[in-house]
Amino acid sequence: MAGIRDVARLAGVSTATVTRALRDEASVTAETKAKVLAAAARLDYVPSAAARALSQGRSSVLGLFVPDIVNPFYASVAQGMADRAAEERYQLVIAGSHLNPERERQMVTSLHDGTFAGLAATTLGTDESFRSALTGQRGPLVLVDRRPRGLHAPLVRTDNRKVTRDAVGEFFRLGHTKVAMISGPRDFDTACQRLSGFRLAYRDAGLPVREEYISHGHLGEDGGHRAMTQLLAMPEPPTAVFCFNNLVTVGALMAIRAAGLKIPTDVSLLAFDDMSLFPLVEPPITAIAQPAYEMGRAAAELLLRRIAGETDLADIVLPATLITRESLGPPLSV
Amino acid sequence: MAGIRDVARLAGVSTATVTRALRDEASVTAETKAKVLAAAARLDYVPSAAARALSQGRSSVLGLFVPDIVNPFYASVAQGMADRAAEERYQLVIAGSHLNPERERQMVTSLHDGTFAGLAATTLGTDESFRSALTGQRGPLVLVDRRPRGLHAPLVRTDNRKVTRDAVGEFFRLGHTKVAMISGPRDFDTACQRLSGFRLAYRDAGLPVREEYISHGHLGEDGGHRAMTQLLAMPEPPTAVFCFNNLVTVGALMAIRAAGLKIPTDVSLLAFDDMSLFPLVEPPITAIAQPAYEMGRAAAELLLRRIAGETDLADIVLPATLITRESLGPPLSV
DNA sequence: CGGTCAGCTGTAACCGGTTACATGAACCGC
DNA sequence: GCGGTTCATGTAACCGGTTACAGCTGACCG
Numbered sequence: 001m002a003g004i005r006d007v008a009r010l011a012g013v014s015t016a017t018v019t020r021a022l023r024d025e026a027s028v029t030a031e032t033k034a035k036v037l038a039a040a041a042r043l044d045y046v047p048s049a050a051a052r053a054l055s056q057g058r059s060s061v062l063g064l065f066v067p068d069i070v071n072p073f074y075a076s077v078a079q080g081m082a083d084r085a086a087e088e089r090y091q092l093v094i095a096g097s098h099l100n101p102e103r104e105r106q107m108v109t110s111l112h113d114g115t116f117a118g119l120a121a122t123t124l125g126t127d128e129s130f131r132s133a134l135t136g137q138r139g140p141l142v143l144v145d146r147r148p149r150g151l152h153a154p155l156v157r158t159d160n161r162k163v164t165r166d167a168v169g170e171f172f173r174l175g176h177t178k179v180a181m182i183s184g185p186r187d188f189d190t191a192c193q194r195l196s197g198f199r200l201a202y203r204d205a206g207l208p209v210r211e212e213y214i215s216h217g218h219l220g221e222d223g224g225h226r227a228m229t230q231l232l233a234m235p236e237p238p239t240a241v242f243c244f245n246n247l248v249t250v251g252a253l254m255a256i257r258a259a260g261l262k263i264p265t266d267v268s269l270l271a272f273d274d275m276s277l278f279p280l281v282e283p284p285i286t287a288i289a290q291p292a293y294e295m296g297r298a299a300a301e302l303l304l305r306r307i308a309g310e311t312d313l314a315d316i317v318l319p320a321t322l323i324t325r326e327s328l329g330p331p332l333s334v
Numbered sequence: 335m336a337g338i339r340d341v342a343r344l345a346g347v348s349t350a351t352v353t354r355a356l357r358d359e360a361s362v363t364a365e366t367k368a369k370v371l372a373a374a375a376r377l378d379y380v381p382s383a384a385a386r387a388l389s390q391g392r393s394s395v396l397g398l399f400v401p402d403i404v405n406p407f408y409a410s411v412a413q414g415m416a417d418r419a420a421e422e423r424y425q426l427v428i429a430g431s432h433l434n435p436e437r438e439r440q441m442v443t444s445l446h447d448g449t450f451a452g453l454a455a456t457t458l459g460t461d462e463s464f465r466s467a468l469t470g471q472r473g474p475l476v477l478v479d480r481r482p483r484g485l486h487a488p489l490v491r492t493d494n495r496k497v498t499r500d501a502v503g504e505f506f507r508l509g510h511t512k513v514a515m516i517s518g519p520r521d522f523d524t525a526c527q528r529l530s531g532f533r534l535a536y537r538d539a540g541l542p543v544r545e546e547y548i549s550h551g552h553l554g555e556d557g558g559h560r561a562m563t564q565l566l567a568m569p570e571p572p573t574a575v576f577c578f579n580n581l582v583t584v585g586a587l588m589a590i591r592a593a594g595l596k597i598p599t600d601v602s603l604l605a606f607d608d609m610s611l612f613p614l615v616e617p618p619i620t621a622i623a624q625p626a627y628e629m630g631r632a633a634a635e636l637l638l639r640r641i642a643g644e645t646d647l648a649d650i651v652l653p654a655t656l657i658t659r660e661s662l663g664p665p666l667s668v
Numbered sequence: 669c670g671g672t673c674a675g676c677t678g679t680a681a682c683c684g685g686t687t688a689c690a691t692g693a694a695c696c697g698c
Numbered sequence: 699g700c701g702g703t704t705c706a707t708g709t710a711a712c713c714g715g716t717t718a719c720a721g722c723t724g725a726c727c728g
Binding site for chain 1: 683684685686687
């Protein structure tokens, strides 16, 4: 474990020169630089991250806080962010709260102890104290996907409303009139935006919104399953359903299967968030794909810019894409 | 950003006492402890992670190096490891190489710069220099899933051979005789073990191994697709196929579909590694599920034990489970 | 009642880079 | 040829906790 002093001694220069040489600063002679590099190489010198972080006053680690790493959407965000961060020689710490308040509290501590040079977060906003702690942290903060109420920070998101409006429009174009939505919690801005797009699609079709077909407050497979089961049990069940996100879709899919119904013959299905196996489901599921990887990159980008001193960063809105497969069809009784 | 000196001043004690009080050491009077805690709370004091890491000579960050975070298997490993690490107040840095040698090189640096108190790695072993660098790092190393040739470190893995032998045995019990395997690279120990189990299943059935049905060296969806396409194009194609891992399975599935064949009528399919959407594929895919989350926890556990000073840690072998769904059936022509 | 020891707290060096400032040399122009 | 620059490098303080060691106090013992 050679230190900078060893390198300085071997190269016959001071530690300051070593630092400068290794940073490839212009003020160092090519000759000196070579000497230092040779010495460093010979000693297998690697500067201590901790020492550097301490003396520079900031770390080279970015943090990403997501509800669930195993969810492929967040995994892709993480991948994108990690890649962009790596390009600037930053590490990425990914923390999944796993909906665990204790974990959230630990994360708050790491925010304040300087572990992170900056933090990107997608929080479910379940924990008020966590939310407020985010605002008081040392480094900059950016939000991904959704903005919890009252949190002021740049946001990277998708144009939820527009893409939903367009995609749900497909249902009406196919002749559906009984179009349902399994939506998320009412206080999620993403849910609101997608719901708004959904309503607009009804309007575009010149039809009044069938409020009874909007099921609020669902998250996860369980939520999707429950909601879909209820929809299908209605006296006049919907013939087309739009699902708020990937997990909800999976739950809904299971419910449809459990009810012995066929897609798209009995019900058409549209998912928000694509999954790698959707093409293999029977039938392949039509989905709105968010550019998760790009969102991750953008989040890292914003963070890096703020760390570099830029301020007044605007939200970034990326386009989502409708991926047409086979889960949409005309209604049976048309 | 209050520092320890501020706390010491406010509490009317020395910095040493503050450290000791916050660590809840026995040698500090309850009264002093209370004073210090009060002062720390009043100043919102959070010790700097960098300063602590520097003075203690080790960080509180574990590293996990995987080929691909987006692969749900690795994501689950990460989740398990992060959870166990968090219990001991360790962070987890997850790095996905994304099969990118440059990224691998960066990781090597982080290994040496003390960012990590310990590292768990699943490497594809593509990069020799990376592999050798792993051995020379500062902190302890554990391996997950597979051990690259020549790397000595505790390993957390599944009993590949046994579970494969049992699961593939199902094919023979159903009456198949033309049983194929899409295997991984020959130098993967996991591929060897699964292959060995595969061969044992043939032997258990009292049949000679049909070597022409073993396709070596495949990874990823592309690999699976190619291999399956070739198998199906054989003059006498197999009636049952065992896939080496999850991505290979996905590729194989696509190839089967592209060939217009039905599972399990035309081909039976068995996957190594389960995926959350396998139950929704048509037909639901029978798979061998590795306890990925538990493997992650075990990896963290090993690392923590080595950090705590334990030595001579043995490999951990966890059981995998066959999850029977509907992709196995009797051969058509029996 | 002095000595010893244990128990609690303080002092200050230390971890290993970074960087503001100092230094010294070379070079410039007048 | 001398003050003023510029440029390359050195010096040493500093980042903020940690910890070895020292010091002080009070209790207990002979």
